[in-house]
Amino acid sequence: MPFDLQFLWTDRLIFLLIGSIVAFVVYTLRHEHLRVPWRQVARRPMAMAALVVLLAYVAVGLMDSIHYKPRLSGGADSETVYSNEVLSLLDAVAKPLRSRMEKTYSAPLAMQAHTMETVEYPDGRRVREYPRLLHGGAHLQDPAERAGDILSRAGAATLAGFGLWLLLVTGFLLFRHKRGEPWARTLGRLLRGEGDFPWRTVLVTVGGLIVLAANAAYLSLYYHIFGTDQVGQDVFYKSLKSIRTGLVIGTLTTLVMLPFAALFGIMAGYFRGWVDDVIQYVYTTLSSIPGVLLIAAAILSLQVYIATHPESFTSATERADTRLLFLCLILGVTSWTGLCRLLRGETLKLREVDYIQAARTLGASHLSVMARHILPNVMHIILITVVLDFSGLVLAEAVLSYVGVGVDPTMDSWGNMIVSARLEMAREPLVWWSLAAAFVFMFALVLAANLFSDAVRDAFDPRLRK
Incomplete structure (x- = not known):
């Protein structure tokens, strides 16, 4: 084969999440009471426009989640050798952006470098000027x-x-x-x-x-539409590669958070007594620990493990992916407490209603009551919280990367772009396009997520449902 497929941990979890979403859609289509609020969401023009934008981001993220190692050599009689570099389907599609490197900074749609250099001509003259780019606008003479x-x-x-x-x-x-x-x-x-x-x-x-x-x-075939960074890499390409990181942080963190919040929240409200006291003590204690300090301690511990066990990681991509997965786990473990409180309060109210009392009187087990009667009736709270927290988690990655405890510095992310732009903004002449590109892509994703989540909240919240 001309390539060797690679399945990173985040890739597996992403496709598992997609499978879960497909199963949820099938389950929803079979139940009228679930189809009704989704029809209300589908009637809102702004929500559907936001969904189209979100699907475009998801398509780019999925293309960047299909990884492989290209074949370097090998034939019928020789051993096949694959590269140590792990690429994605997006890298193959955007190969012109990835391969066209400049020396250093260049402005968006520019033909010349952003800083002056000493250029030596064939006749021996040395002139300080803005040199032409190697690729940007190279097809033009003037x-x-x-x-x-x-x-x-x-x-x-x-x-x-x-x-x-x-x-x-x-x-x-x-x-x-x-x-x-x-x-x-x-x-x-x-x-x-x-x-x-x-x-x-x-x-x-x-x-x-x-x-x-x-x-x-x-x-982008002829110019660098968002300019280039300090090492001459196309900023538009980096922005596209950062989409997957933002989506992974926003979705996989939720996948980690939901089991803790749903299980402990429903158990605390249903059993009450000492079970409620223990669970309250756990999430109150966890909420009292500064989240940034806990994340920093966990990430630094992981860095020490990676440095002392280099044989466990065959490529830099695997190391960066492991840190990304670990960051999702830590964010999930530290962010389930808010949803747990909401589910506990709602379960305390639901356990006293007539149909649950009747189920318990008829001999239904505690597990059956929680799974068949309480969980479906708190699903609207879970769904609303998930869609509302997505944008906050995407922004959290930028903040954590800014303070140095986010994703790996070698991984493309909007947070790392903002970190590098912090120093670039102090240059003379000003280098602003890295920050602008990260802002535009992050703003579009967060705005679309917020518009869609508002529609979901209005449709599923019983107090707002019409």
Whole structure:
């Protein structure tokens, strides 16, 4: 094979989480009482637009979660040798961005370096000037042609993206067209936004993403659209690679947190007495420990283990992935207390209602009552908390990396980009694009997550449900 598939721990957990989501969707489709609130979410245009953006981020993150080692040599009669470098499907797709390295900083869409250097000409002259980049704008002879070239290529990419979107809309109209109905009426229903599902908003959002992706893909073949960093690496490529890190922090931490919160919260409220006292003591004590100090101690302990056991890790990617997984575990262990308190309070109320008292009187076991009667009735609290905490966990990675206890410094993440931008902002001339790129990508993800979580909260909260 031309490659050797690699399954990192976070990759396994990501696909396990996807399988759990698919199972939850199937379970929801079979139960009307669960379909009703999700229909309410689906009727909100802003929520569906946010979901489209989230799915775009997830697609990039999944591409970056399929890892492999490329084959270096080997044939029919020789042993196959694979590289020690672990790449992903995103690396293969974005190979032009990964391979086109400059010497150092360059501004977005620039043709020249950001700092002056001493350039020696063939005739012996030495001149202080801004040297041309190796790849950015290398197809142009005169820097004065840059503005027109960028506009023409952006226009061509926009037209191509718009044409692709029109094909998508045409296919959608063919799918939605009713037999015997005039085409003008089918198009009118779409333009007016008729129906329970906001197809108009979804299609407009998809169109905007297609046009943006077309511009980014086409212009990045000729320019560094977000500039380059100190070592000459494309900032746009680093921003794309950081998406997986943000999604892993936001989702896998939840996967770790939920079992602790659901089990201990329901047990404390259902059994009360000494069980409640012990669980309250545990989460109260854990909440009293400063989270940053606990995370710092755990990460430093892991670093010591990695340094003393290098044989356990075959590549730098595995070491960075282990630290990322450990960070998710620590964040999950330290962040379940809030949801546990909510579930305990709700369970204290539910255990006194008539149908649970009747189940206990009829001889149902404690496990059966908690699993079949209490857990489904607190699921809305779990779901609301999960979607609301996602954006907070994405931002937490940036904060932890800023103080030096986040993900591995060799791993691409928005937090590490912000850390490096802290020093770049003090340079003269100012280097601002690394911070701006991290801000734009993080802002879009967090904003979409917040808009979608607001709709989920309104639909599932019994006090807000209409």
